[in-house]
Amino acid sequence: MAYVAVSGGEEAIEASIRLLEYYRSGTDKDLDLEVIKEKMGLLVDRVMSEAGLYSKAYAALALKQCEGSSDEAVFLLRAYRSTLKRDYETLVADTEHMRIVRRISAAFKDIPGGQILGATYDYTHRLMNFALEKEDAQGLRDRMEQMIIEQTPVQPEPCTRVSEELKKEGLIDSYEENNGQPFDITQNLLEFPASRSARLQTLSRADTGFLSGLAYSVLRGFGQVHPTVGELRSGYVQLEVPYLEEEGESLWIGEIMLTEVEVFNEADDKEQLKLACGYGAVMGRNENKAIAMAVLDHELDTEGNYPAQNEEFVLLHGDSLEMNGFISHLKLPHYVTFQSKLDAVRKTRRKEHD
Amino acid sequence: MIDSYNYAFLDEGSKREIRRSILKAVAIPGYQVPFGSRELPIGRGWGTGGIQLTLSLIGPGDTLKVIDQGSDDSVNAVNIKKFVKMCTDVPCTIHTKDATIIQTRHRIPEVPMTNEQILVLQVPIPEPLRIVEPQEEVTKKMHAEMDYAPIWLQLYESLIKYGKITIGSEYPCMVEDRYIMNPSPIPKFDNPKLHNSQCLYLFGAGREKKIYAIPPHTKVVSLAFDDIPFEREDFAGKRCRLCGSTDTYLDEIFDSNTGERYYQCSDTSYCKEVRSR
Known part of the structure; x- marks a missing residue:
């Protein structure tokens, strides 16, 4: 009760926004959008994935606008998304024909199509590279482009998924292929028990940190055993929309980068020992999120009392916009409700003293 | 706009x-x-x-x-x-x-x-x-x-x-x-x-x-029981320090300089209207 009812809100807000602009101005150097887009690629990917809007240019703009806060950037993109009309829905995207830039399996050494290590920080030593403090950006870019030119291009082959072989053997049968109309979580209230399409959409848009923490809890003991990454692949997926003039024809509208993961677990099938599969797919190069998603997808199929096995717990608390919105609302005035609480406490105490 | x-x-x-x-x-x-x-x-x-x-x-x-x-x-x-x-x-x-x-x-x-x-x-x-009950499926x-x-x-x-x-x-x-x-x-x-x-x-x-x-x-x-009626917040004996109303919801305000506690209408536009009457 230290301050009187907040008034003069309008001027205060304006001053606050000016101060934000001051913080954002930072230095006399401009933050080029191309630089954010091309040199902060993983941050851009994370923001696009949590926003559920694939646009590197807008993600970069959003990051510039909010001092690089990933949750603020997600917020900006989601709000912008609300204003856009949905004209088309793409056909089911085929990840088998993904133009793969990285593909690994922790389950099999030899997989049809082969493993491609691609670009990964996994095997780098995380030593601060002080040489980057003063880097010749132009020189670096030239060297890298020269390196690419010297390579001989290879025509990408479509790769069937590792799980395909196991499915043929009858070892995995958790889900039938389903290309029906998915539940749309952006236009409907999520209801429980949730359909698998609703579950996968929710997980795919969820906050990276939330999914990672939950999946970690599963691995540490608050869940089923240690899953095996059957396959992780990143690459470009082609998107098409139906061509309205001609039945059965479609139009290519572009490509997006996806990371797709399948994890294998032992399934508790009473009759026969089988494998179960968890699936993860996220926008961009966002590997830990995709793995965490796959772990949780499987965990939600498991009966039990751990947090990661509770559908409502997992699906309702991981949305960046929702969690950050509700947490930040605690900063709003609560004078009336607090007064009411105070009144209830005082009355009860009075009653007890009587 | x-x-x-x-x-x-x-x-x-x-x-x-x-x-x-x-x-x-x-x-x-x-x-x-x-x-x-x-x-x-x-x-x-x-x-x-x-x-x-x-x-x-x-x-x-x-x-x-x-x-x-x-x-x-x-x-x-x-x-x-x-x-x-x-x-x-x-x-x-x-x-x-x-x-x-x-x-x-x-x-x-x-x-x-x-x-x-x-x-x-x-x-x-x-x-x-x-x-x-925390679960939506159950409350429904x-x-x-x-x-x-x-x-x-x-x-x-x-x-x-x-x-x-x-x-x-x-x-x-x-x-x-x-x-x-x-x-x-x-x-x-x-x-x-x-x-x-x-x-x-x-x-x-x-x-x-x-x-x-x-x-x-x-x-x-x-919701209330037959013998225990519903009870609202109680501002008996208190009044708005600005407009004098005794029948409104009051915010409690504590003056940290004087240690004094006083009340004023939470509905600020109503309070202004009463004062201008």
Whole structure:
């Protein structure tokens, strides 16, 4: 009760926004959008994935606008998304024909199509590279482009998924292929028990940190055993929309980068020992999120009392916009409700003293 | 008004969809209608349910009033007004009787509202049974079966333990003898205003994606036992230091310099009106 009812809100807000602009101005150097887009690629990917809007240019703009806060950037993109009309829905995207830039399996050494290590920080030593403090950006870019030119291009082959072989053997049968109309979580209230399409959409848009923490809890003991990454692949997926003039024809509208993961677990099938599969797919190069998603997808199929096995717990608390919105609302005035609480406490105490 | 966005921000299809949900809510008073809540440039948890109701209803000819904690000047109210002004051409007012749509957080205005007006309430947690049952799947069934024993039990236990029902704001009500409803975090002081009112009350929960309504002349009863009546916050012997009212909800203000404690109306525009009479 230290301050009187907040008034003069309008001027205060304006001053606050000016101060934000001051913080954002930072230095006399401009933050080029191309630089954010091309040199902060993983941050851009994370923001696009949590926003559920694939646009590197807008993600970069959003990051510039909010001092690089990933949750603020997600917020900006989601709000912008609300204003856009949905004209088309793409056909089911085929990840088998993904133009793969990285593909690994922790389950099999030899997989049809082969493993491609691609670009990964996994095997780098995380030593601060002080040489980057003063880097010749132009020189670096030239060297890298020269390196690419010297390579001989290879025509990408479509790769069937590792799980395909196991499915043929009858070892995995958790889900039938389903290309029906998915539940749309952006236009409907999520209801429980949730359909698998609703579950996968929710997980795919969820906050990276939330999914990672939950999946970690599963691995540490608050869940089923240690899953095996059957396959992780990143690459470009082609998107098409139906061509309205001609039945059965479609139009290519572009490509997006996806990371797709399948994890294998032992399934508790009473009759026969089988494998179960968890699936993860996220926008961009966002590997830990995709793995965490796959772990949780499987965990939600498991009966039990751990947090990661509770559908409502997992699906309702991981949305960046929702969690950050509700947490930040605690900063709003609560004078009336607090007064009411105070009144209830005082009355009860009075009653007890009587 | 900024031209680069649609009138009232959302596209027309979204607004129509929200209005359809409102119609359903009006048809089944107290029932929580699910809807495809859209993301807004304002934070989830900051009144986005209410804002979506307002945006879907507002048009030329409307006059808007927005209050937070009873105050027109509170930061969140100012912010919401600024947003609606950005994407519509409607005038804003602080006078309750001049407004056609009033959006509010945590209060119902002191001036009784008329049949020409809609009060839009912002709701953080629409589910009144959430305090006794965390799972949505279960509470939905409880509503369907009118299985309200757990919440009655909660009230009873509170009586046994403390000798009083200790709920502050968000005191649950029974609507038309059918659905138990969360009136949003208004103080108990405001609950009776919901009963048999002249105006339409709309409740919007953006993050939880629910809309519900109390149409005019609806029976709304705050939960209570036959021998333990419902009790509002008590301001007996206190009065507003500015306008002298003794029949309004009062904010308690503590002067840290003098150590003095005094009270003033939470509904600031009502307080101003009384003073100018």
